[in-house]
Amino acid sequence: MSKFKALHEQVAEKLIAALEAGTSPFQKPWTDDHTAGFMTPLNPTTGKPYRGMNALWLAMQDRQDPRWMTLKQASFNKWTVEKGAKATLINFVKTTDLQPVLDKKGEKVLDENGKAKMQTVKLENPIITNAWVFNGEQIKGIPDWKEAYEAKQAEQQWSPIEKAEQIVEASKAKIKHGGNQAYYNLTKDFIQLPKKEQFDSAAKYYATLLHELGHWTGAESRLDRPMQGKFGSEDYAREELRAEIASLMIGSEINIGHNFGQHAAYVDSWIKILKDEPFELHKASADAQKIFDFVLDIENKLAQKQEVTAAKTNDNVLNKGDVIPYKNAEYRVLAILKGKTAQMVELNSGNKFKLGPKDGLYSSLVYARNNPVAREAEQMMHYDATKDKVEFSHQMEMAEQEQAPGRGMKR
Template sequence: MDKKDVQKPLHVQVAEKVIDGLRAGTAPWQIPWDASGMPFLLPYNFQSGKRYKGINALSLLMAGRDDPRWMTYRQAEESGMQVRKGEKSMLIQFVKTTDERTKRDASGKVMHDELGKPIKETTALRHAIIRNAYVFNAAQIDGMPKLEREIPGVDWQPNERAEKMIASSGAKILHEYSGKAFYSPKNDTITLPYKDWFSQHHKYYATLLHELGHWTGHPERLNRDMGNSFGDLLYAKEELRAEIASMIMGQELGIGHDPGQHFAYVESWIKILENNPFEIFLPQWMLNVYSIISWILKERSKNQ
């Protein structure tokens, strides 16, 4: 990582990368992909297997790596691998709410379990602490196993998986002979063209997921201010939330993602991030994105 970047807060670094990506048409949610040939998977920690979330996920996506696996220098060493000399790391941040310490007896001696290992105890911190960490991509690490990408077989039915999730949400979906796709807060309905109007099925589902993202903002659900009309900055923010939610859910379900006509909002998104780069940070719109996804997936699990 460049020293000049270390001096900038993470949200500023990411906002600058997103702005550059938007101008070049290479922001992750601007890239069309489908289930048979996804150019990227969401980034995750190779040692823990857990996906990065919020601003960390977006930052690592913007790194332009084909491999979604990341880990710290120490994690690589613990796994018997080695980060190559001269490789630059990526900054991530996490909130620490607990502290783990080695348990000691009254005399100060380390206590051990029946296997002879030091006993660890976890205590809650009085105040949450934001900590920095630096991670490397799998492509920067010697000894990494080959990435095995799961390619759907001929019997795999991604459309059925999407249909089940959409049905379980309870959203009222209307179809009509029109080229428009939209969510109506007044009527609390999603309107789409008929499926056969889409050149590919995955484009239909990607569009539906985008509108389903808007649907979660209704007062009876997440109660989000979604703006009033095109050109409204709140409206542009809502479009950005729904588009990224559609991208993430599409990858989760393996149904793909298509940016559709949302390039119309690029200049508004750039303006938003230039005026207030903190918009990219988790307490702002990324929290709304993950609220959208959590709501939909929660509704799906309740109805399975």
């Protein structure tokens, strides 16, 4: 009998030890540069993040670099795995397989080189298979991960707070404020939070709100999870584990962080559950991934719908993505907020501001975008007027020099 433990058992054991020591991804403090806390592991060769339990497992490997890949993927990019480096096991669900093309007689079809032609076939029954991956710290020749991360952040057109606001607004979840507790009321379908000013920062407020939004997804009309457990029960703790893992994923994705203080009371319950049922972590991680996908998908679909609608009908308003030169400056529309208010950035200075339809600059930018010829003419007039002003000032200065005693004379 094999002594090799299934991955979910390995992850559960490591997470139990980390929870008991206070060093789990949940309990690590969040920092702006991701040097602590949770950063979603990703595969740099595919550009895709790892999902579910794999994401949690790889994040627990005490590595600063969030990138992971197979030996074959590293070699394809001409990167070299360090001699003696130890690989880390992950699981993935295989839904397709590469199989030879067969003719009517059931024989392999050969290509011009005499090799069997291959095709991708969808499996009727997906299977869980293993893969072994190496971390970026174990690979020579790979670019520095912090430089790649900072470049990606520089391209980001929204702040974490703005993104959180967009996600919450897109969800249409009912949110109430007051008291000292944060929770989701399943019966009446609303989220209860303390007032914003009771939190140390806006980031902690939105991190807590996004955690409760994770619970909100469990309603029957959404992801329909079992959520009948009473406060303090084991079933309640199971749901908290799902929302906590989802909070890590969402917090990392939008760079707003994760507020563990609200949920520290569940640590003992999680340890007990994982000791009794190690496979519960696999199920919780899978549900957390569904929460992540559901929450982010709402906002993405709304943004796409807004873009399509804007492209068709919004000639008289600013649209997300507009870049408009106007009076020696250039403006970009980062997002469209409630009431057609535009989140703007002045590209020359980097200053961000909000602009409403009643603001004079708003209508001027709409006109400048819709009338590029007129805009160019106005800029030329502005240039000529500036040039004439400079020439006139120069002429006046010369006249003053000629009239003033002692000026303009050779020494």
